[in-house]
Amino acid sequence: MEIIVEKNVKLKEFLENEGYHFPCGGKGLCGKCKIIAKDLEPTSRDKLFFSKSDIEKGYRIACDKTTVEKVSVEPLFEKKVKVSKPQDPGVFIIIDKNIYQIFLTGNGTIIDSHIDKTPKLDKLAIQSALGANTIELYEEYGLAVVDSIMLLGEYEYIKILENEKTDMKGTMPAILFSMPSLDVYIPPFVNDKFNHLLLYTLDLEDNNAIIVDDYLLVKNDTIDVYEIKNGYIEGQIEISKAKEKFGLDNIYTKESLQVDLSKNAFKIYSIFRQRNKYEYQLENAKFHKAD
Structure with missing residues (x-):
């Protein structure tokens, strides 16, 4: 309109x-x-x-x-629809070195969100920012607490939230991360240097790939993650020849797809609560380091 x-x-x-x-x-x-x-x-x-x-x-x-x-x-964006008290509320948080995003979910959709600059890599500063702004969303919608918060993003920014050593994946008591919920869920990381940019592949058909920063993410039954270094994949495959080498239908960039990470994250969060195949794809993702 x-x-x-x-x-x-x-x-x-x-x-x-x-x-x-x-x-x-x-x-x-x-x-x-x-x-x-x-x-x-x-x-x-x-x-x-x-x-x-x-x-x-x-x-x-x-x-x-x-x-x-x-x-x-x-x-092209929506008006804010006030929901007095959402049914089956939940929260997912995406955090990287630049910004963090907190999304309140309920009634089968994203109800509201808060987005801000990420504090410096400091445990108390990050815990305070995430906790205070999540609670502010709760209060606006008449919530005392939610059952589960899903944490997504860069490994070091989630790792720093730990109050004691964990496996950094799966469902854990929220107190271990000082999060205002009963549980925290963290999808599996490929390794301790890679983040949840795997989410960018979720809307791709199988046998397609996407380049995100310095990684090629190949989508099939599971996800293969190849590091790109100096224009080469695995240290020997030119990016321009990757489609032929891997037998792919298409190689996309996140810009060409105009991917909305929050929508993919919401999909992960919704399916996590139903336990479906995406958790399998993330759990079995493989990382191939460039030479």
Whole structure:
């Protein structure tokens, strides 16, 4: 639905008054406040979240825009729907060196979220940020606690939360991580240097792959993870020849797929509670180090 916005209007404030929700508070961290507004000049933040082709089509983020003239804006993100007390509530958290994202789930969907910059790699700072903002979501929806929190992300940022040594996978008492829930669930890591970017492969058909940072993730019955170093896979296979070498249908990048990690993480979280094949894929993922 297109909305006409008058000139000299801060778009974030205008859309918030219309009921739209900015998960990161309009800090420009998440790129989820997507709009189509060809008449708005693209900013440097737009270039972080959209391809050149998408920008030409009018894709923008809303949080950093002030209108110069009257413009037509089509929001591509949802209004915040207030749920008094969600059924079967849960939480999953994604954390890396740049940002952390907390998602409250219930009624079969993602209800609300909080996104912010990750504190320095310090146990108390990270525990405090995650705990306080998770509890704030609880209070907003009348919750005392949830049964389970799933932790996803970079190994060192989850490992530092431990209060005592664990296997760093599976379901564990939340007190071991100072998390405000009864249990914590951590999907398996491939090794202690690799993170849950495996999630990027979940919407791929079998016999396809995706390049994420310095890794090639090949999706079949299980997931094979190949480290890329100096343009070579396993130290000897050129990236340009990987499709032929591995007999793949396609090799994607996360940018070309415009993958929303939160949706894939929610899928993992939902299926974890039902115990399905994705846990098997993660558990049996194999890591191949480049020479």
